[in-house]
Amino acid sequence: xxxxxxxxxxxxxxxxxxxxxxxxxxxxxxxxxxxxxxxxxxxxxxxxxxxxxxxxxxxxxxxxxxxxxxxxxxxxxxxxxxxxxxxxxxxxxxxxxxxxxxxxxxxxxxxxxxxxxxxxxxxxxxxxxxxxxxxxxxxxxxxxxxxxxxxxxxxxxxxxxxxxxxxxxxxxxxxxxxxxxxxxxxxxxxxxxxxxxxxxxxxxxxxxxxxxxxxxxxxxxxxxxxxxxxxxxxxxxxxxxxxxxxxxxxxxxxxxxxxxxxxxxxxxxxxxxxxxxxxxxxxxxxxxxxxxxxxxxxxxxxxxxxxxxxxxxxxxxxxxxxxxxxxxxxxxxxxxxxxxxxxxxxxxxxxxxxxxxxxxxxxxxxxxxxxxxxxxxxxxxxxxxxxxxxxxxxxxxxxxxxxxxxxxxxxxxxxxxxxxxxxxxxxxxxxxxxxxxxxxxxxxxxxxxxxxxxxxxxxxxxxxxxxxxxxxxxxxxxxxxxxxxxxxxxxxxxxxxxxxxxxxxxxxxxxxxxxxxxxxxxxxxxxxxxxxxxxxxxxxxxxxxxxxxxxxxxxxxxxxxxxxxxx
Amino acid sequence: xxxxxxxxxxxxxxxxxxxxxxxxxxxxxxxxxxxxxxxxxxxxxxxxxxxxxxxxxxxxxxxxxxxxxxxxxxxxxxxxxxxxxxxxxxxxxxxxxxxxxxxxxxxxxxxxxxxxxxxxxxxxxxxxxxxxxxxxxxxxxxxxxxxxxxxxxxxxxxxxxxxxxxxxxxxxxxxxxxxxxxxxxxxxxxxxxxxxxxxxxxxxxxxxxxxxxxxxxxx
Numbered sequence: 001x002x003x004x005x006x007x008x009x010x011x012x013x014x015x016x017x018x019x020x021x022x023x024x025x026x027x028x029x030x031x032x033x034x035x036x037x038x039x040x041x042x043x044x045x046x047x048x049x050x051x052x053x054x055x056x057x058x059x060x061x062x063x064x065x066x067x068x069x070x071x072x073x074x075x076x077x078x079x080x081x082x083x084x085x086x087x088x089x090x091x092x093x094x095x096x097x098x099x100x101x102x103x104x105x106x107x108x109x110x111x112x113x114x115x116x117x118x119x120x121x122x123x124x125x126x127x128x129x130x131x132x133x134x135x136x137x138x139x140x141x142x143x144x145x146x147x148x149x150x151x152x153x154x155x156x157x158x159x160x161x162x163x164x165x166x167x168x169x170x171x172x173x174x175x176x177x178x179x180x181x182x183x184x185x186x187x188x189x190x191x192x193x194x195x196x197x198x199x200x201x202x203x204x205x206x207x208x209x210x211x212x213x214x215x216x217x218x219x220x221x222x223x224x225x226x227x228x229x230x231x232x233x234x235x236x237x238x239x240x241x242x243x244x245x246x247x248x249x250x251x252x253x254x255x256x257x258x259x260x261x262x263x264x265x266x267x268x269x270x271x272x273x274x275x276x277x278x279x280x281x282x283x284x285x286x287x288x289x290x291x292x293x294x295x296x297x298x299x300x301x302x303x304x305x306x307x308x309x310x311x312x313x314x315x316x317x318x319x320x321x322x323x324x325x326x327x328x329x330x331x332x333x334x335x336x337x338x339x340x341x342x343x344x345x346x347x348x349x350x351x352x353x354x355x356x357x358x359x360x361x362x363x364x365x366x367x368x369x370x371x372x373x374x375x376x377x378x379x380x381x382x383x384x385x386x387x388x389x390x391x392x393x394x395x396x397x398x399x400x401x402x403x404x405x406x407x408x409x410x411x412x413x414x415x416x417x418x419x420x421x422x423x424x425x426x427x428x429x430x431x432x433x434x435x436x437x438x439x440x441x442x443x444x445x446x447x448x449x450x451x452x453x454x455x456x457x458x459x460x461x462x463x464x465x466x467x468x469x470x471x472x473x474x475x476x477x478x479x480x481x482x483x484x485x486x487x488x489x490x491x492x493x494x495x496x497x498x499x500x501x502x503x504x505x506x507x508x509x510x511x512x513x514x515x516x517x518x519x520x521x522x523x524x525x526x527x528x529x530x531x532x533x534x535x536x537x538x539x540x541x542x543x544x545x546x547x548x549x550x551x552x553x554x555x556x557x558x559x560x561x562x563x564x565x566x567x
Numbered sequence: 568x569x570x571x572x573x574x575x576x577x578x579x580x581x582x583x584x585x586x587x588x589x590x591x592x593x594x595x596x597x598x599x600x601x602x603x604x605x606x607x608x609x610x611x612x613x614x615x616x617x618x619x620x621x622x623x624x625x626x627x628x629x630x631x632x633x634x635x636x637x638x639x640x641x642x643x644x645x646x647x648x649x650x651x652x653x654x655x656x657x658x659x660x661x662x663x664x665x666x667x668x669x670x671x672x673x674x675x676x677x678x679x680x681x682x683x684x685x686x687x688x689x690x691x692x693x694x695x696x697x698x699x700x701x702x703x704x705x706x707x708x709x710x711x712x713x714x715x716x717x718x719x720x721x722x723x724x725x726x727x728x729x730x731x732x733x734x735x736x737x738x739x740x741x742x743x744x745x746x747x748x749x750x751x752x753x754x755x756x757x758x759x760x761x762x763x764x765x766x767x768x769x770x771x772x773x774x775x776x777x778x779x780x781x782x783x784x785x786x
Contacts, residue, residue, distance in 0.1 A: 308615040315709045508610035514603055525722035528603040539733045546737045550744040560663035
């Protein structure tokens with residue numbers, strides 16, 4: 001009994017023999033779909049990600065497509081043979097001769113962003129988050145989700161068009177995949193071996209406008225697993241029910257990501273760094289605008305004005321983001337999101353090997369890792385209410401060089417402004433991530449860690465924070481005091497997806513109540529919250545005082561009448 | 568001088584009174600729900616009902632004000648010092664001694680002076696406070712009016728509205744209690760249902776009514 005339990009829960013890392021078994025499992029999964037998944041998870045599991053591939057094993061819904069004027073299957077340029085991604089890209093660029101120039105300005109390529117208002121230099125190339133911390137220096141692993149080929153380090157040639165990965169966004173067979181660009185420590189690399197070879201000509205001929213599965217392969221798995229990062233972006237959106245996402249469900253509207261994230265010239269709307277939260281533009285009917293806002297389709301007075309409630313709700317849009325009421329909870333559809341990560345427990349070994357503990361079972365039956373030797377302890381949540389705050393759309397980041405006071409409570413990896421008094425602000429929903437993570441104790445800054453690779457410092461395989469930080473900081477030219485500690489951090493993820501059907505929008509009383517969802521937001525009047533305690537107390541005193549007064553008067557009359565009757 | 572049973576509350580007056588009562592109870596019930604005093608009914612429903620009840624009451628008040636001024640009935644509410652002390656003394660003292668109410672309704676003054684002053688204050692202070700703040704609340708929260716420049720935010724408007732609502736509750740408590748202070752509770756309520764009450768009439772008033780408004784006198 002005990003040993004059976006152990007086999008199920010404790011999975012060793014690093015055995016090649018077992019890896020073979022796993023590939024067999026993959027074939028089974030591909031042929032039988034999701035039902036086999038739960039069984040597969042009872043077996044031994046290796047690697048660092050919770051899903052060794054993203055997308056394909058999930059049920060996929062067809063994506064509605066605009067009809068193309070070109071059948072790429074018939075193009076002689078795409079008949080191949082191709083032996084690599086860059087060869088396909090070269091063929092694409094022969095016809096689409098401005099696509100490369102366009103895409104090289106895109107964040108998916110540059111991993112870099114200069115914030116127009118704060119001036120901060122952001123993007124994956126520099127930022128530290130409170131999941132796996134830094135992509136910088138770990139491109140060998142993280143650049144699986146770079147829309148390019150061969151990004152192995154920060155010295156990547158961003159000027160070479162042939163390294164653009166057209167296929168990851170445009171192929172439609174579902175058979176295309178990406179693997180880490182460098183091998184990495186054996187403890188991790190094992191999970192990426194033995195995949196079936198890519199049929200380059202077939203995937204090249206399948207190109208279409210991006211579907212949910214293209215975007216989802218990376219964006220549903222941010223932070224190292226399904227829905228780990230965002231809370232509102234999970235594999236549940238590959239084929240959601242209307243209750244999970246009323247827009248993306250094939251049973252209702254069948255939106256793909258680019259139905260809302262519109263744009264032109266490989267530049268599309270909807271960046272989290274600078275968000276449009278107060279879209280008050282009233283364009284002429286039918287006028288296209290490149291914004292990814294609810295308002296761009298629904299207007300800022302979307303509720304029917306044939307009822308008091310409708311009129312009243314329309315007046316809310318000046319202060320409340322649509323998402324606040326229409327996304328009543330996140331991590332819906334059976335896929336949990338990570339809410340807490342504790343790096344301090346990283347490095348526990350079992351028989352000298354790293355292992356995973358999968359003690360959280362989410363709604364769809366998958367077991368989620370609650371401990372991984374390479375990462376530490378995790379907590380998950382499903383169907384949770386977001387947190388709410390006034391938000392003006394501008395994100396500030398605690399970047400690598402910024403000093404903070406670790407004694408002042410959790411460090412905010414990203415923070416934002418906004419207030420009731422600012423007409424450009426809205427009450428906005430966020431997923432908040434709490435992480436206890438290493439920092440430079442001497443300089444009071446965040447740190448870059450060397451996670452991936454075969455070097456002596458690489459955390460994933462060597463399990464030594466001191467070495468991983470020293471190497472990560474040195475490799476990337478950052479000053480390091482030589483002493484690390486752990487600091488609590490928060491990061492905030494604006495919630496925009498998983499819009500529920502209107503019948504499931506939040507009830508008024510979710511906020512208009514004592515202990516309501518917005519109880520913590522002060523500085524403005526909101527009926528139903530009992531915010532003016534003095535008034536309530538005086539009111540109660542006045543009413544009961546009057547009642548007491550008339551009661552005394554009545555008793556007085558009764559007593560006097562008895563007295564008169566000589567009783 | 569003689570006592571007669573006449574129709575002291577006209578049909579409109581009775582409709583006004585009971586309509587107003589129904590509206591005010593509805594508004595208090597839904598209003599304190601919106602305020603957050605209790606949660607018996609759905610918030611959205613409370614807002615909807617409160618808004619419609621308020622609109623209906625405002626409409627009723629428009630008619631009432633028109634009626635008061637076109638019929639001259641507004642004179643009943645003019646404050647008077649005559650008999651004021653007597654009535655006040657009765658409620659504070661005489662009522663315990665088993666004295667009779669010192670005030671007799673007359674054709675020109677159907678309210679005792681304390682009553683008249685109370686109703687006047689209700690009509691000129693408490694009700695205006697509630698409807699002005701109520702309309703302001705609706706307009707401001709619908710974004711049709713911005714009083715923030717005048718430092719009159721929603722919070723202040725709601726404060727005035729709530730204080731006025733509490734004052735109305737106090738009025739209702741006293742109003743209902745005072746119905747018990749006469750010969751009988753029913754005796755006090757009945758005139759507002761049937762319209763008829765005993766009123767002191769001078770000989771001239773009686774003669775006038777007999778010849779000009781015979782149906783006012785109960786046969």
